[in-house]
Amino acid sequence: MLNRLTDQLNFQTQALSLRSERQRLLASNIANADTPGYQARDMNFAQALRDATAGNASAGTLSTTQSGHISSAAGSGSASQLLYATAAQTNLDSNTVDMDRERANFADNSVKYEATLRFIGGSVRTALDAMKSPNAA
């Protein structure tokens, strides 16, 4: 029973970690909107989440073989999965940051980050409610 609750918590934690990773990526793109030659990056979120929650070490993530090893957090080994965005409109300085797209993605990611936060809060509250004594109410 509790295992099932923590399973969902684990999934949402991975999702939150990846969301924060993507937030950082989009912030980099917005920061480099005026840098000549900068190529905008983004991640395939669905694929990254699938890899992070699959449980098996995918290519690019570190495997822990000894007790002293620290497991790599979700997304930290995902540099190889980063994709390059193509420019919607070509630019003379070959910068591929599309500010409208980045701002939309950033807002979208912020809302989904908050949603994930609420899912985690809901799971925690459910678990706490389940542990409460019926007489305490």
Place this chain on the structure above:
Amino acid sequence: MSMFQIFSISGSAVSAQSQRLNVVASNLANADTVAGPDGQAYKARQVVFQTAMVGAGNDAASAGVRVSTISEDQTPGRRQLDPKNPNADADGYVTYSNVNTVEEMVNMISASRSYQNNIEVMSTAKNLLLKTLQLGQS
């Protein structure tokens, strides 16, 4: 927590954009000067941005910005016939700075928009982090 790096990323961008604004201000201030600090006509300056990796490692996801160089525009300045001017050359022409005011105004608007964008990114990240801190409460 990787979100904390957003402050360094956007912070570096804000600082680079403010440097760009600074250069635009110098250019606009000197749009009508005849002689710069070196006795020659003032030359318009432009900042050149470069991607700078923030934090440990060479993580492509945390790319900040820094100003790599400030280059001087080498196009010849505007020449005007004004023999009475003490700065006139042997032919009676005065060389003004090569600042293009319209270009500088466009540059200024672009810099201020980018500045605002990055500030907004920082405030969103701050709100999200504060909400993360309140996780499990209430």
